[in-house]
Amino acid sequence: MYSVYSGPSSFLQSCSGQQRSSFFMNEDIRADLLQRNSVALSISDPALFPDLPTEVDHYHELVPLETHTLNHAVKSNTYGLITSTYKASNSRTGMRYCLKRIHGYRVTSAKCMSMVELWRKVQQCHLVTLREAFTTKAFGDHSIVFAYDYYPGAETLMTKYLASTAPHLDPFSSDPSAPRPYTMQKNRMLQQQAGKGCVLPESLLWSYIIELCSALRSVHSAGLAVRALDPSKVLITSRGRLRLCGGGIFDVLTYDSSSSNITALLPHYQQEDLLALGKLILALACNSLLALQRDNVSTSMDIINKNYSSDLRNLVMYLLSTTQGSRSKNIQEVMPMIGARFFSQLEAATLHADYLEDQLARELDNGRLFRLLGKLGTVVDRPELNLDSTWSETGDRYLLKLFRDYMLHPCTDDGRPWVDLAHIVACLNRLDTASHDKICLTSRDQQNVLVVSYAELHHCLETSFNELQQAALAPSSAHLLLGSSSNNEQ
């Protein structure tokens, strides 16, 4: 499909300054994509991880995502078992996945895998999708591995906001200046933390709340519960997009095959999810995990009262309350509390989608021009075709060679190179659209001057490239015969 050439002036407007270096793409997006691509494509050096198996089921190129995994096994705070997380490539699809391994775990009943099937079906924009789970002895023990979608460069809410604000309180520390775990001390630390002016802006906090509620709503409506709604299990993947990870692990690990009704505890787990959401918001609002300690709750609420709206306080109080009279809480009831903020979120998401669509259109343009350059490059200066060493110097190809010089090697009157990407893109756009504009092509020795239209050059390129393709597809002996036809063109 050809896009209509919009003329050099409009191109120059859209291709000024920094953008010229990448033809069109926004530098921030480009840098972000490049960074994520390089993280995603970074290949493991087996020498760095000699203890890791080269293959685990149909995954290879395992790279640990946590540094501690390399040195010693660490029990997970969330699951209470030794766990490791790796990036790995799927041997069938070549795609990268995040593998969560539970060490030394034997599955007692294959029925627990039915939970994986349920989780696989929950595909939501704020959830890291669980693709599969399998048991393996590849690590030298009995492990169970959960394969999730992989988001290069993702960090968690914990590492972004809370890790540095959770000092380890050691009651036996010999250091007199070390923080003591007494209520007053903790209250002061909490207030200092929130008073540093590093509280999250309310609009960002609501945006996070909406994303997390949206994930919870989908999970609960699928008849499941997250059961690990913890800051270390919420990934920030790009531009503030949150995704809950770890879905399904608890369901498999605690699966009770002897129970007649495995969904009996679901309402309880869903209530716990809402409580966990309340705690998560409280910790983010106070910028500290200390906010969650029982004897700190009133200080935490003071901090919320001071820095945020009553709507936010009411939401936190609703989520933290154990019951609502005789009724249990429900994620649907949170929707009215969010209210018109949904529209702001929707507008921001739509604006961003428009922006990305615009960037994508520019990239499609770049792809179109790249293919055109690729075609031109395969024809011009080809050493020989079908035993004809002058193929690329004669007929249509000669015109294309002169055009290549006109487009890529122009000089100023005093002989200096004239480097202008806008000129190149303008030429390619005209060539692609077979414009009837004419240009004057001059041979390097200045002996030949030819006036041709882009439409003619377009025809030359198509014909020559087709000839190349035919030669490429021809059986090995037949391609020699094909050569004679083009020899006569000179």
Ligand SMILES: Nc1ncnc2c1ncn2[C@@H]1O[C@H](COP(=O)(O)OP(=O)(O)OP(=O)(O)O)[C@@H](O)[C@H]1O
């Ligand atoms: N799906 C994913 N895509 C990309 N990176 C991920 C993904 N899941 C986790 N990570 C990265 O791996 C790191 C470790 O994740 P993990 O879930 O193991 O957290 P943890 O809290 O250290 O461990 P545990 O779950 O055992 O308590 C995270 O900090 C995150 O940056």
